[in-house]
Amino acid sequence: MTVHITPLPEPIAPEAPGGGLGALSTDKGNLPLDSVDVHASITGLAAGIEVVQGFRNPFDVPLEATYVFPLPNRAAVTRLRMEAGDRVIEGRLKERGQAREDYDNAIAAGQRAAIAEEERPDVFTMRVGNILPGERVTIRLTLNQPLPYEDGGATFRFPLVVAPRYIPGDPLDDAQAGDGVQSDTDAVPDASRISPPVLLPGFPNPVRLSIGVDIDPAGLPLSEIKSALHVVAEESAEAGGKTTVRLQPGERLNRDFILRLAYAPQETAALALTPDAQGEEEGEGTFTLTVLPAGETRPQPRDVVLILDRSGSMHGWKMVAARRAAARIIDTLTADDRFAVLAFDNTIERPRDLGTGLVAGTDRNRFRAVEHLAAMDARGGTEMLSPLTEAAALLADSTADRVLVLITDGQVGNEDQILAHLVPRLQGVRVHTVGIDRAVNAGFLRRLAADGQGRCELVESEDRLDEAMDNIHHRIGSPIATNLSLHPEGLEIVPDTVAPRRLGALFPGVPLVISGRFRGAPSAGAAAAAVVVRGDESWEQRAAGVAAEDRANAAVWARAHLRDLEDQYAVDGGEELERRIVATSLKFGVLCRFTSFVAVDTRVVTEGGTSHKVVQPVEMPQGWGDAPVDAARPMMATQQMGYDTFSVKSVRGRSRAAMPPPGGGYGMAPRPAPAPPSAPPPPAAPSAPSAQSGPPPAAPSGPPPSTPTGPPSPPRPGPRPASRPPLQPDADELDVPDFLRGDSASAESAESAEPESYKILPAPGIETAAETLAQVRRELGQEFQRLTQFAAGDTLQARAQKLRDLLDKLEPMVMRLERVGADAALVAPLRGLVTELQAVRSGEGGEPPNLERLWGQTTQVLADFVGAGGQSQRGSKRAFWKRGS
Known part of the structure; x- marks a missing residue:
């Protein structure tokens, strides 16, 4: 059992000196x-x-x-x-x-x-x-x-x-x-x-x-x-x-x-040859070739697709910088160029009156595009694959110089999926990425630019933007040379070891750095060896060999080569490639x-067995504190519905948040007492469109609503809520342990308690009743599976804990269904179940509850609600990151 933030057994002072929202301290110190x-x-x-x-x-x-x-x-x-x-x-x-x-x-x-x-x-x-x-x-x-x-x-x-x-x-x-x-x-x-x-x-x-x-x-x-x-x-x-x-x-x-x-640049070309240490492969080594090209770009008509990330994580200065960057790129276009602008979150939007294809870079069209950008704000989820695929399709049949520019913070988790889908469609298209963030996903953006034979520019502040855009202006133009190839003299390059695998193009002010393995170093010394780089338009440059003793060169090459192989594995897969990656990693x-x-x-040092496990929480990136929640998958702290929402997760089919068990925990806000079931939900703050199941909602006409950019609401004053009464089995069947009451944390309770859960409720009018009903059905289908799996071996304490966890998830689901106007006949049994579980938890009625009866009633209500469409059966994907676990 792993807990994400674990409460300490000592009393916790909620108002420690120097603390703030969610600040907790104990005399035992801090996080691991x-x-x-x-x-x-x-x-x-x-x-x-x-x-x-x-x-x-x-x-x-x-x-x-x-x-x-x-x-x-x-x-x-x-x-x-x-x-x-x-x-x-x-x-x-x-x-x-x-x-x-x-x-x-x-x-x-x-x-x-x-x-x-x-x-x-x-x-x-x-x-x-x-x-x-x-x-x-x-x-x-x-x-x-x-x-x-x-x-x-x-x-x-x-x-x-x-x-x-x-x-x-x-x-x-x-x-x-x-x-x-x-x-x-x-x-x-x-x-x-x-x-x-x-x-x-x-x-x-x-x-x-x-x-x-x-x-x-x-x-x-x-x-x-x-x-x-x-x-x-x-x-x-x-x-x-x-x-x-x-x-x-x-x-x-x-x-x-x-x-x-x-x-200041010193040399235009250099070739460093580092032989392997004595005892390794005789006559082999690592080369590093650096070429700083001279020359100017060759202006020619371009087809440019500009993709702008407007998702929730781009809120604040990042959205301002992204709009400015996009407008600067559009201003570089001429009437001989064609272009398209795709802004995306959960949906893709284009400037009005510019159609769905590429349009000429006339003054009118560029003005329309910049006007559209000026009204844009952050919202929604980062569904990046669709706009990239559409951009590749727009450029597929072009005969001009084809350029794709992506402006984003890169904060997606499906990098491998994007590369596997996109790389085969990028033949002949140069991809430039502009990463805007103070904690940018540089790894993904550089991988994408390298596969697209373009450049990656990272922008960490608005102050840096103008300098970065000057650099990007040179990259958007035609390169000095393309179709590069290596021609060694006096040594042999080991086949399929050159990194990067795609040599890319040469741009002004950007050195080309290539590394790889060589064999057959000349006996007359490194100076007798050389490598010539050739490109189209009869461009070439020669670099003479220089002996180098830096053993880190082999490690740096191995890292770049392994990255290329991993990207190839993401696209092609294969056990032979996997074995090659492992062998290269171990060898170097x-x-x-x-x-x-x-x-x-x-x-x-210990008796072994199960250890107390803690997952170290990390900081919220600077500048993200006032960002709106991603509508599709909320992942950042915000103020909504009058309480603190956080890091929602669906684990084994049950939604939960990265919150502490009852009683709070390190750095996490205590959960407020639930509202009475009869009270209407407080009004939700404006939020982005939801990405629940079903087709995405149509983009609203006209400019999108503005998103508040001020600081988040201050935390509400008041004492920390008391821990909630537990669900309890019949008193004559067993003694109720303390951990069910949320009073203490024994070693056993630390291993069995689950984190609290929150659900982030979308704004009224965003979800349709059908979409919400389908989503809740799926979630409760997974919850039903969790409740009933291995239930025959559950103790009454375990079932009590499961019911208590269920209530945390069920309450907001029912509120969502009621708010969007779902079928009352379907919702009524769920509302009745919530009411009964709340009564048991609060101790109303005086008599101890019959847990077996309550368990049977709960599972029956869930089974009836879920029906045939509740639990989807998807195949699991076992991959290398799960092996050995």
Whole structure:
């Protein structure tokens, strides 16, 4: 049993000094993760990074902590080390299923263990088990990454938080792959592994963050260092030209850490040859080719499709920046160009009077498009696949220079599904992505741009937008050269090892960086080797070989090559490709999605068995606090219906939120007392159209309604609600344990209690009665399955707990049905069941309830309501992220 936020047994003070909405404190301390230290050493255009995560157990029982965290998407993770007291254990890289088996066996045997797994190119999971009470365990990760260099500057970007992501698709029926707050779906089979619970705003800083960056220009003329989103202190060494940048104390893990280094270009081409270390493959090594092209773009007619994300997560400054970026791109078009603008959330909208196809870039048409953008605001869900597919179709038969531009924060979970569907349709189309966010999904946007042979530009603030748009203006134009190919001289390039797999196109100010494996280094030295890059229009450039000793080059190449193979696997699949990915990962010691680092202490420290499990909640990304909820899948804190809503999830067919068990928990707002059944629901705040089952609602005519952009409503004053009376079995059958009353937390109750649930109620008039009825039928069908599965072996305590959980879910469902005017004959039995369960919970009537009768009545009402259409049967998708679990 895993709890996302676990209450401590001691009394909790709801109004701790320095606290805020949802701030809770105890004398035992804070969450398991208490520190994150990042130290980077930048040399020229490469960085070596050590990430240190400190976990402390504030409980009086052994703890297993789970932390979902980001790393730079181009970084190669090459080492894991676990430290606990006088014990230091080096991690070993293994096939993912084997690593999980080793970890689970160690935890069951009472040994300390840690495992690091990759979920996405920039999302990872760390599990640390059998942390003793009061003990601190330190995990050290070693990374190597290249720094992207464009337009005279390099960027060091270190992400610090995994932002909530939109999860499309229908829930799968089998066990969840992870412990997150979103359900696995047929579109995102590992959604529960990339959706950690999120702290409410106002919770005191739970994690001490430290970042230090040592910068050695390595002979390059470094003229300026800028921190984009953080205040930093800068120290310069007396000699050597080295600089150290340190983050000011007290910052939170709620946005990317970004340093921009202004370098002047020195060379137009370079080829670094790094032979393998002695004892490895003789005569082989890794090459890194860098070409900074000279020349100008060749103007020619273009067909441009501009796709703008207007979903709920784009609220606030991101929507303003996205509109400005789109308008700037439209202004670059000429009458010789054709274009289309697609704005999407759950539906796709186009500027009025511009039709559904490509139109000429005349003054009138461009004005219509910009006018449409000016009236646009954020709303709804991030259904990204449909507009990308439509854009590819619009460009399919074009004979002009074809360009697709996507402006978004990239916060989706179905990256693999999008790439698998889209890449075969992108032949001959250049895809440029513009990522706008302070915690952007850079991994996905760079993958999409690379597959589309375009560029990715990241914008973290409005201040950065103008500079970024100048760069994008050059990318939208025709490239200097396309159809690139490599021609080695004096050495052999190992087939199918070049990364990136698609060489892309050459743009002004953007170096082409290619790496791969070579064999047959010339005996006369590296200078005898060279690589010539050729493109169309007779363009070519030659780079002479230079010997290099940096062993990180092999790891950086392996990471890029593995990323290409993983993207190929997402499109094509296949066991042979899987075996190749695993073999490459293990050979070069670089973590990937098919392998894991696992560290197991040989010392037995506990009796084994089941540990107390906590999933570390993460920060809400900066700037998201006042964003509206995604209508289709709410994933962020907001004020709606007069109470705090949060992180709704459907787990094994039951909707629930990332909320604490009765009595509250770390950083989470206590659940308010339920309204009496006869009271009408309070009016809902305006929200986006719902994406419940059935066809999407038609787009409203005219400009969309404005979304409030002010700060969220302040928390309501008042004492914390008292815990609710429980459902209880007959008094003569058994004694009711304390955990059913919500009074205390024994070890047994911690393992059996489920988090509270909320349902976010959409605004009146958004859903139709048929859509709502179908959605509630599905949800209650899954709830019925949960109630009755293995019910024969349930104790009366377990059934009481199940009924109590059911009431939390059933109340808002009935309110939804009543509000949209669903058939009263269908709703009446559900309302009667809610009323009876509420009466039992409140202790009305005096007599102890007959639990068996109540159980039978509940299951019968649900079975009658669900009928034949209640429970959908979908096939489960077993994938590599579930193996060994």
